[in-house]
Amino acid sequence: MDAKIYPVDPDAFAGWDGTIAGARRLQRELAARVRLVDDFAPPRLIAGVDVGFEEQGTITRAAAVLLDAQRLVPQAEVLVRRPTTMPYVPGLLSFRELPALLEALRALPEVPQLVYVDGHGIAHPRRLGIAAHLGVASGLPTIGVAKTILVGTHAPLGESRGARTPLLDGGTPIGTLLRSKDRVAPLIVSPGHRVSLATAPELVLRALTRYRLPEPTRLADRLASQREAKAAARRR
DNA sequence: GCGACAG
């Protein structure tokens, strides 16, 4: 049976019975609420969110960083730590990370016009990756920026920065592979909510500097994974 | 039934 019951967060999982099968049913329902049309104000403030773990995975760390959309300079950052409630199950990432992520996002001093999420948007088996789920749960425009493919196929991609090719699932476009830097593995970009398939990669390009990851998710990733503290501790 | 499988 599907006996195991997980904690249900009313904000992100209203109506979920706590089971794995129920999680997949809820994803199909929520996917119908995803809007793939550009519907956001010209970004003045953008945010990046990501999750990391401590204590053998028993503690979840969610980070949210607010940045000036024009200069890509951080304006504020939030880090929340909570007990981990669910294991990682491919396709159900949001059920493990979304509650903490929403808490971090809500704690930011201002509401961003656009949120960059570490993970897929609609490039998901049931079209509800964590970026799409965060979008419908918060109502905010979101973009998914993942480092590897979960589902879909694609044609060969050019080696230079800016090269791109569609990510397809049974012939249907679900995202874009985007080379953000020469000779580095491409980013898999897909819309989360209130952003179109064509605009998503453009918004990622605008948030790039000299690294593979766009600034919002790069900074959130560093904070969530304690890059700073770990590097310092290891040097001693 | 046998693989694949975001973070």
Next chain:
DNA sequence: ATCTTGTCGC
């Protein structure tokens, strides 16, 4: 994701 040293390349 996390555990981890050195090493290759711009």
